[in-house]
Amino acid sequence: MKQEISELDELLSMLFPICRSLTGDGNRETFRILQEVAPIGIIEYPSGAPIYDWEIPDEWNIHDAFIKDKLGNRLVDFRKSNLHVMGYSEPIHQWMTFAEIEPHLHCLESAPDAIPYRTSYYQRDWGFCVTKAQYDDLKSYRDRFEIKIDSEFDKNGSMTVGEIVVQGELPTEYLVSTYCCHPSMANDNLSGLLTALFLARDCLSGSKPKYSWRFIFVPETIGALAYLSHNENALKMVKGGLVITTCGGPGRLGYKESFLKEHLVDRATRLAFRDQGRDPVHYPFVPDGSDERQYSSPAFRIPTITITKDKYYEYPDYHTSCDNLDFVNGAQIFESLSLYRHVIKILDENTTYLSNFPNGEPQLGRRGLYPTTGGAINQPAMDSLCSDASDIDAIMWIMFFSDGKHDLLEIAEKSGISADRVLEAGNKLESAGLVRSVHL
Amino acid sequence: MKQEISELDELLSMLFPICRSLTGDGNRETFRILQEVAPIGIIEYPSGAPIYDWEIPDEWNIHDAFIKDKLGNRLVDFRKSNLHVMGYSEPIHQWMTFAEIEPHLHCLESAPDAIPYRTSYYQRDWGFCVTKAQYDDLKSYRDRFEIKIDSEFDKNGSMTVGEIVVQGELPTEYLVSTYCCHPSMANDNLSGLLTALFLARDCLSGSKPKYSWRFIFVPETIGALAYLSHNENALKMVKGGLVITTCGGPGRLGYKESFLKEHLVDRATRLAFRDQGRDPVHYPFVPDGSDERQYSSPAFRIPTITITKDKYYEYPDYHTSCDNLDFVNGAQIFESLSLYRHVIKILDENTTYLSNFPNGEPQLGRRGLYPTTGGAINQPAMDSLCSDASDIDAIMWIMFFSDGKHDLLEIAEKSGISADRVLEAGNKLESAGLVRSVHL
């Protein structure tokens, strides 16, 4: 745990300064760093390719940008924060008055110390994002400013996405998705990127998972759409998903439900929270948010949940330069990671049993699964009578519902017994030949 | 609004004094007045005709009735209130003692100033309904009284009902029904008659409704049964209905649910109340009440709701002469009318969409339906960024659920957005070619 937290902190420091966007070399550099943790496969989708109702944008790269006073002082400096330039700004180099620049300036009255995060992906424009102090300072000048955005668009470029597909014993797939298109903000979305990365590494280590797990790292919206359109058949078969974002803040854990509200992914998530004794902020489904908007759209209808810690929209520093490494750290991300790991374990190990002894109860005592001395329910330390029978309640629930219609998840819900204990008792019964799995 | 209220008040004054019953000229006169507002078609069902388990009663008309003392003073006078005579009283003209009259006298201990409303439609009888003071006065006389009921039954008469059928774009029908058989009582049921009348007029003016709407004005029970039996096929196909009664009192608005509790008519009614910020008295379904007893019977099963303002049974003046124009007025009826109009609008405009872009989200920004500058969710006046995007939340909900399985009503319920805004956003999306209607 401590090691993983340090690892997360180190990755945060390396990744934070990089200028990411829908496309560009910042994204490629980000993937190179992530690949040191898990073997992400890289796919490049060419600019200009049509994607459903959309088109892959031209590749955008930026080298420098500033607003200088007549003395050449950089009043606004891209090198200090890549948030100073509106994402996908056109190149410009001109002398302009404040009045001419003003329509292209973004600042927040409500958060005067913060640089806001702005983009203009699908309509060519340029802009600078500044603190209130910078805005006021610029406004106070009477002279012209030298403004420059040294960016370029490449029609022959591409959009970079990453994927790790872990084949399980069964072909049925779950999806884990996060987005890599946000520049220097830590909660939105380095926290999500790193959480997904660690989950993928888990999945590749140890024994083969039962289900197949597809991890994808894409630019939000257009990246998700491009990936869907290139993997349409596979994605239309996905059982459920996790959309990972903003899970590293200091606030309370949250859970945004899927559009089905009662899908397996919702139930596994609620069990993980229940069994860890955590009570998340509950966010009812709304058709807004992150890439669940694409995955859950009518043609795909993948139910996805999201676990957050300071959810997007909800914290004051959202989409500003204050979403930084003072706000986010590895220990906080680790809390969300633990929940996600629990969810994945429950989803992956969940099964439905058929009893091999459906007529009444099998004789558990003979198999060491039930106390041999009867009547002793009034003896406090019943478990001491038969150490193998410590799972007696979980065992009885499972045997009762081993009819091919009730999965272990439902048993954990109904019985109040922790999912982990139910899964373990299930394994014991399967080993004893009392039940067999059916895959629904 | 003011004009409609005056119109309602004027109609109340004209209709109140008329003696209505299951049959007779009072009903015909009532219809003649109603026809000045909307073109009600008149149907006469001949007396004696069998109707399911019933029979159309002989036509009943009454010209005068009184109880006179020996000096010829009218102690009880039909000309003062038609409630003084029990509906469908046989003709009688005789000198009788109080003891002989007494079994035929109806008065209310609990409401001494009120004349109760009584009928004996299906068992030949006669009776006078009097105030407690009149009862005591009659009792104090030692002499005989001259009593007379100048009524007549006509085996060759008929029962009068009214209808307006408004054809919509689709053949699917909704039913609006009210009853016309109550004599001089204002809430029960001039309020209902006028509300249904105004709704019918609405429906005939302006553009063609999407669904077909059938408005009927019938004597309660036997009138509804007769209409059902003569329109059996059509009525068995009706989607839902409104049974309009007692909606003009000074009290709180009420909503009686259908036997299905969650039918479209219930959900539209609850949305109308929700969106108008009104909280009605909630009346759970009971198989009692008005003509929902017939429409919802096993062979028809039309789910109907009722919106009330001082519901039958519930107000002290119910079924007495105190249910008069001091209790009811046009402004009060107008409140119920507004709710019913809202319900009808929601029912008629409701639709289910299929997305023309089901793979992920269509690019709304390109169509002016989404802000082109990204990231600005932390800017308070988001709408100011893009005036066309003010319906962004309704638009996203609709696009998400445009799968042919969720109607706009459900979207209004789930999202909390007003039905009116959802319907409007739906129109916008349909115009933009993003969705198409499917009629379920």
Add this chain to the structure above:
Amino acid sequence: MKQEISELDELLSMLFPICRSLTGDGNRETFRILQEVAPIGIIEYPSGAPIYDWEIPDEWNIHDAFIKDKLGNRLVDFRKSNLHVMGYSEPIHQWMTFAEIEPHLHCLESAPDAIPYRTSYYQRDWGFCVTKAQYDDLKSYRDRFEIKIDSEFDKNGSMTVGEIVVQGELPTEYLVSTYCCHPSMANDNLSGLLTALFLARDCLSGSKPKYSWRFIFVPETIGALAYLSHNENALKMVKGGLVITTCGGPGRLGYKESFLKEHLVDRATRLAFRDQGRDPVHYPFVPDGSDERQYSSPAFRIPTITITKDKYYEYPDYHTSCDNLDFVNGAQIFESLSLYRHVIKILDENTTYLSNFPNGEPQLGRRGLYPTTGGAINQPAMDSLCSDASDIDAIMWIMFFSDGKHDLLEIAEKSGISADRVLEAGNKLESAGLVRSVHL
């Protein structure tokens, strides 16, 4: 009622001292006494026969048992309480030290005055169950003890079960089951044995029930399994059941729901409690308890409820010698019996009707089922107008739901009218030819 209570008290006294077990002459003697009340048929299943995953145990009988000091004093004496010997103890006769006996001694620290009840049916062993005082006394001796258990196992013996099958008008069956294998304990389970016995006697007296009712009296677990395996086809068709146990204590009535929670047997039970104005302790379904574990197992899935009065596990004297005739009496058993009788009445008389007049309402007034004077809802004593119409509300609910889809039980639930009144009104309507039963 008084007579039944005395009868119960008398039977309790006769049955309490008998040493019952899974098998043996004590069980046969018990059945002989029960047969004086109702004609229980006796079935003997031979020892050694395989039953699903189990085997009928050898027959066990015991004649005497003791622990004597060197002077021949019986320190522990089977003749004082048959609980002193662990059920199915092997024969033994030996001189032993306390240290040698100790692993075979059972006592309760938490209830020092009580002899605990213990068995070892499926693993050969022997044991004595003693009070804490006896334990301490034995421990204080330095000498050897003479211990003797004069028991015997018979491989050629059998296990005794009892049954009464009452054929009803319809072949569909309900099951009533109780267990007869517990030695001298009154609540667990003489209370259950006697309740089931009286219910069987009810069912045989008076008119034929509508459904068929199968009453069985079996040793817990292995007896139920044996009976299931010998009546597999019949039992797989059973509609629902009552598992009767521990219903004679001084505590509050309880209700353990079936695994379906909303099955007919649950709903009938809840109605019986509701209509008797009793609020039971509610025990949610758990796959533990008595023979519902066998009846509700995957291959049979008979939903069963249990009504208790001091439920097993829940009272301090459970499975000890303190569960005796100071704790249980006939009057207490009678309370549970009354509830079970009510449940059986509701289940047996429940039906679903089809209206013979489904088009609107039939004319009830003509049949004396509705007041002939209309409008009089504001008259308090409406019932006085028409004594036959006192069931008017029940009648209207039934007529409305006589569509072959809603049974009388559901009508009692929805309307809040007592099940008894609904059943009675149903009979009245059936007699009047207004409805006919459909058996679902």
